[in-house]
Each structure stands twice: as structure tokens, then as C-alpha cells.
Amino acid sequence: xxxxxxxxxxxxxxxxxxDIVLGEPLPERRRxxxxxxxxxxxxxxxxxxxxxxxxxxxxxxxxxxVVLPKLRNHLTESQTILSIAAGVGIERIRTAVEHDLLIRAxxxxxxxxxxxxxxxxxxxxxxxxxxxxAASVLRALGQEIFVNDEKYLxxxxxxxxxxxxxxxxxxxxxxxxxxxxxxxxDVSQELVVDTLLGSAFLYRKSGKHPAELKNMVTxxxxxxxxxxxxxxxxxxxxxxIGAVLEAYKKxxxxxx
Numbered sequence: 001x002x003x004x005x006x007x008x009x010x011x012x013x014x015x016x017x018x019d020i021v022l023g024e025p026l027p028e029r030r031r032x033x034x035x036x037x038x039x040x041x042x043x044x045x046x047x048x049x050x051x052x053x054x055x056x057x058x059x060x061x062x063x064x065x066v067v068l069p070k071l072r073n074h075l076t077e078s079q080t081i082l083s084i085a086a087g088v089g090i091e092r093i094r095t096a097v098e099h100d101l102l103i104r105a106x107x108x109x110x111x112x113x114x115x116x117x118x119x120x121x122x123x124x125x126x127x128x129x130x131x132x133x134a135a136s137v138l139r140a141l142g143q144e145i146f147v148n149d150e151k152y153l154x155x156x157x158x159x160x161x162x163x164x165x166x167x168x169x170x171x172x173x174x175x176x177x178x179x180x181x182x183x184x185x186d187v188s189q190e191l192v193v194d195t196l197l198g199s200a201f202l203y204r205k206s207g208k209h210p211a212e213l214k215n216m217v218t219x220x221x222x223x224x225x226x227x228x229x230x231x232x233x234x235x236x237x238x239x240x241i242g243a244v245l246e247a248y249k250k251x252x253x254x255x256x
Contacts, residue, residue, distance in 0.1 A: 002058035004112040008140030023048040057083040061254050068096035075099050080130050086157045087254025100125040106156045109164050111141035119145045119156035158247035
């Protein structure tokens, strides 16, 4: 995700590559990133802090307790932290670093191609100017949605953060179904992917409720009606809702 942010920031002209410094512990990754994006790299996170206005924590939530204490007493009053770690709340970060200028964001993996969506919020101490810059950074990844209440970020983690994985599982299953019926895998892949893309764009452009669009495909006594009956019997709707709710609970647990 850090690399996706770097790529997007440079491609969208949000910042000059020479103004980006990335902390990376692995030597081979540092060499690659420096060569690929012409940015500065450092082995020690503290070297990244020098002259930085926005400090992005693009790390896993499980190592937050290792990284955050090392930043304490090394931040200036004008520096803002932006965290994309799932489930790690603002108060937890504030306590660990003893700093008030904090932004928390939840992007997703389509950010790698500039088609992600990020929900984010910030503390009251963050200036309007800094919020504007943060928004431009997040727009380099795709769409951004600002919310005033942090509670919505755990919900976004469950829906949009994990959402690509749910969609990929559906894609995989549909492709396998095509292969099982006798289609060549590459043909099945093309049918499935283009169907999903087209359906998503149709939904966005039409403004119709998903149920209305579904009914437009479903002829009485037809093949789609038979398939939908099977999905309803299997409890697909309840399974998907339940899965998202479990992901939401897990995000809350990570925050604790």
C-alpha cells in the first residue's frame, strides 16, 4: 500500500519524488524503490521524520506497538501523522506518540491502480490546510470519503477494506463454474470479469436499486430465476452480511 501511495502521489503530481522519503527495513526493497520512483529511502524511520510535514504509517496493526514508541519525542508541533493501519484507533496512536495532529485512513487494494476508495478522519487539531493536503494524497489512490466520526472507519474496514477479497472469491468461483461446464479458463475469466465490471458500471450509471436491476435480468421460470433460487436456499445474502459483520468485530478487536 505504501508503494501504491508513492506511485499515485507522483503520477498525480501531488508531490515531487525528491520530497518523498520512505522508511524500509529491507535493503533490497530500499534499492528497488529508490530506483523505480527516484525517491529518498532510509533504513531507520527516524530519518524519515526530518523536515516531513505528513508522516504516513503504512504498517500492519500488529507491529504498531513496536513502531509508535520510537516516534515519541521526535515529532515537531507542525508534523501530522496519517495512519492506514486497520483497527488502530486515533486515541491509541495519540497515547503512544503523545501527539495530537493525527489522521486515520482506511484505503483498499485497488489503490494500486488508482481505483481504490479511502474513508478517513482527523483530529480537531489538524488544520484545514493539512486536511486538504491529506485529501489530495488519498485522492491519488482513487476516491476519498471524509467522516467526522472515527467509528465509521472500522465499518469501512469490513466493507471496502476487505471487500476486494470477497469480490475476488466470487470471481474465482464463477470462473471455476465456467471451467466445470466446459469453457476454456481464459474464456471463462473474460466472461466473468467483463460481466462484473459491466454490472458495477451499470449500477452506478443507472441509479437504480440493485434489486430492480436484478429483476431486469430475471425472466419468469428462466435460468437466472433458477440460479437465484439456489443462492437464496444456500443463504448467500445472510452469509455475506454475516461475514462483513464478523470482519467489523475483528477490526474493533484489533483496536483494543
